[in-house]
Amino acid sequence: MHENIPFPEFQEVAAEAEAALRELDLADLSAAGILQPVENYYLIGTYPPLKAMEEIRGEDFLSGVGRNCSVYLHIPFCEQRCTFCHFAKEILPQQTRVERYLQALVKEMEIARGHIGRPTARTVYFGGGTPSYLSADQIRRVFGALHETIDIAPDAEITYELHPSVIDAPDYEERLDALAAAGVNRWVFGVQSMDDRILAKLNRGHTAADVQRLLKMLDDRDATNVSVDLIFGLPYQTMENWYSSIRSLVECGVEKFNIFPLMFKQADPISAHYRKNPEIFPDARGRLLMHFATEAIMKRLGFRRGPLFYYARADTHSQQQEDKYDSIEDINLLPFGVSGFGYVDQVQYYNDCSLDGYMASVESGKLPVWRGSRLPEEERMRRTLMFSLRSGGVDRDAYAARFGADPLERFRADLAPFIDRGLLELDGRVIRATDRGAPFVDSIALHLVSDDVRGRIREANSRIVDVKRDPLDRYDYSPIERDPVAATVPARRAGRTALPVVL
Numbered sequence: 001m002h003e004n005i006p007f008p009e010f011q012e013v014a015a016e017a018e019a020a021l022r023e024l025d026l027a028d029l030s031a032a033g034i035l036q037p038v039e040n041y042y043l044i045g046t047y048p049p050l051k052a053m054e055e056i057r058g059e060d061f062l063s064g065v066g067r068n069c070s071v072y073l074h075i076p077f078c079e080q081r082c083t084f085c086h087f088a089k090e091i092l093p094q095q096t097r098v099e100r101y102l103q104a105l106v107k108e109m110e111i112a113r114g115h116i117g118r119p120t121a122r123t124v125y126f127g128g129g130t131p132s133y134l135s136a137d138q139i140r141r142v143f144g145a146l147h148e149t150i151d152i153a154p155d156a157e158i159t160y161e162l163h164p165s166v167i168d169a170p171d172y173e174e175r176l177d178a179l180a181a182a183g184v185n186r187w188v189f190g191v192q193s194m195d196d197r198i199l200a201k202l203n204r205g206h207t208a209a210d211v212q213r214l215l216k217m218l219d220d221r222d223a224t225n226v227s228v229d230l231i232f233g234l235p236y237q238t239m240e241n242w243y244s245s246i247r248s249l250v251e252c253g254v255e256k257f258n259i260f261p262l263m264f265k266q267a268d269p270i271s272a273h274y275r276k277n278p279e280i281f282p283d284a285r286g287r288l289l290m291h292f293a294t295e296a297i298m299k300r301l302g303f304r305r306g307p308l309f310y311y312a313r314a315d316t317h318s319q320q321q322e323d324k325y326d327s328i329e330d331i332n333l334l335p336f337g338v339s340g341f342g343y344v345d346q347v348q349y350y351n352d353c354s355l356d357g358y359m360a361s362v363e364s365g366k367l368p369v370w371r372g373s374r375l376p377e378e379e380r381m382r383r384t385l386m387f388s389l390r391s392g393g394v395d396r397d398a399y400a401a402r403f404g405a406d407p408l409e410r411f412r413a414d415l416a417p418f419i420d421r422g423l424l425e426l427d428g429r430v431i432r433a434t435d436r437g438a439p440f441v442d443s444i445a446l447h448l449v450s451d452d453v454r455g456r457i458r459e460a461n462s463r464i465v466d467v468k469r470d471p472l473d474r475y476d477y478s479p480i481e482r483d484p485v486a487a488t489v490p491a492r493r494a495g496r497t498a499l500p501v502v503l
Contacts, residue, residue, distance in 0.1 A: 007250065008300045010243050016296035017239070017289045023436055025421075026285065032417055034443045038233065038284050039274060042263045042479040044445040046341055046348055047383040048373050048453045049478030051460035056349060058367035061374070062115040064345025066332045070123045070323050071150055073105070073142070074337030075131040076355060079165050080205035083269040084192075084231070084262060088339035088353050088475070089129045101355065102138055104362040105337055109149040111367055112336070120151045122331060123320035125159045132162040136171060136178035143182040150334075152183070157319040162189040164214045165205035173217070180221055186318060187218055188258075190229040193237065194245040201235050202270070208248070215252050227310075227318070228254050232290035233262035235273060235280045242290050246297055256317055259294050260309040261287055261439075264485040266467040267474050271485040291439050307391035308433070308441055325391035329384060329402065338368070339475060347374045348383075353475040377403065379450060385411060386445040389424070393432030407431065414447045442479070449480055457481040 029035035194208040310317040335342040338358040349372030352358040423437030
């Protein structure tokens with residue numbers, strides 16, 4: 001922690017959070033559809049979402065990848081099943097299956113070369129799953145294949161996700177050394193909480209002490225660009241242990257955070273926990289208090305927020321996140337691996353989300369693109385507005401130069417409820433979220449969804465009869481037209497009996 005900035009006391013933080021919450025009329029926000037139910041909250045990371053996409057061939061658009069891109073690689077293996085995680089993963093697979101997947105990942109890159117040329121990556125991100133599940137040799141092989149496919153800029157930001165649970169592996173230090181040798185210069189790992197009772201409930205497979213050990217191992221390797229994830233809204237979470245989690249990590253020297261609310265999906269074990277014992281979870285008011293407490297702490301310590309929900313003492317939290325939200329039309333997102341989603345040549349798309357389906361597709365010599373949607377200008381206008389409001393805001397002049405329309409005039413009716421309530425502000429020629437509006441940016445996005453996209457999602461929903469097993473529902477990371485996890489899921493097709501959601 002910076003020596004000259006004392007950590008604020010809990011009573012100060014709690015008082016500031018309460019004061020910020022008193023400025024909000026929660027009843028009004030709920031009535032206006034701005035304050036979302038806890039169980040229905042989800043950030044909008046793709047637009048349109050998976051359910052509004054159709055079958056599409058990668059051969060039809062990948063050649064349009066821009067000269068500059070961000071690259072994402074998905075490693076879907078873990079040592080344990082965290083109760084809140086809904087991403088594509090397998091738990092403790094046989095090494096033969098891991099090797100088969102890595103061979104498919106390398107082959108996917110080989111197949112892609114004939115379509116994408118050799119774009120330059122400004123950022124590279126390894127996510128999962130648990131990318132640090134891989135051995136040092138496997139890490140070197142994947143990086144070797146990546147370098148053969150993509151020209152990685154000399155100053156590229158290369159991010160690799162770690163997990164504290166694997167620090168006891170005999171070769172873990174060798175894995176860290178292999179990552180450093182491969183050029184990894186940004187290290188990210190999920191902590192979620194520094195309270196061991198909460199970590200056990202989440203089945204995280206690590207303790208707070210393990211987090212401190214991993215931070216020490218990274219510090220010993222002079223890893224200065226370290227970011228940790230924290231989640232608020234978790235079972236057994238209180239303002240006191242939330243404050244303690246942030247304080248302990250700051251005092252360990254962490255200077256970058258990704259801090260966000262718990263998100264539910266029907267198929268996740270934590271959703272069953274919520275349906276059974278909602279009283280052990282913070283309610284909407286408690287979640288807002290934790291958000292405002294975070295804001296109070298971070299401002300006092302000199303952290304900058306941006307994009308939402310990222311905090312850093314440095315001017316930039318990560319280039320990867322800023323490109324995703326501020327340069328979405330100019331920096332294409334190119335994914336490799338199962339369930340990766342991308343944006344290339346105005347097409348939002350997903351790779352196959354089934355591990356077997358992904359491997360079979362690649363092994364047969366095909367690109368593993370599953371579904372996608374080419375965005376007409378109207379939808380690109382909406383998407384740009386949604387994403388830019390999560391970060392630096394919407395520059396009205398730049399927007400008008402690109403789309404031929406002032407965003408404030410074009411979407412005045414959609415934005416007015418948020419401007420009138422002080423959740424959005426006009427700062428010169430920029431539209432941006434205010435401090436009080438930051439928790440509601442995803443509600444703004446929901447108000448910007450087109451009728452066409454909503455209609456396609458409703459049509460997809462009408463064909464789903466089992467929300468746990470249907471791949472569209474399972475991998476659709478979106479709150480648009482979604483059944484809240486606390487709701488009784490109705491029969492989707494005429495003549496069908498409603499299926500219970502059993503986890």
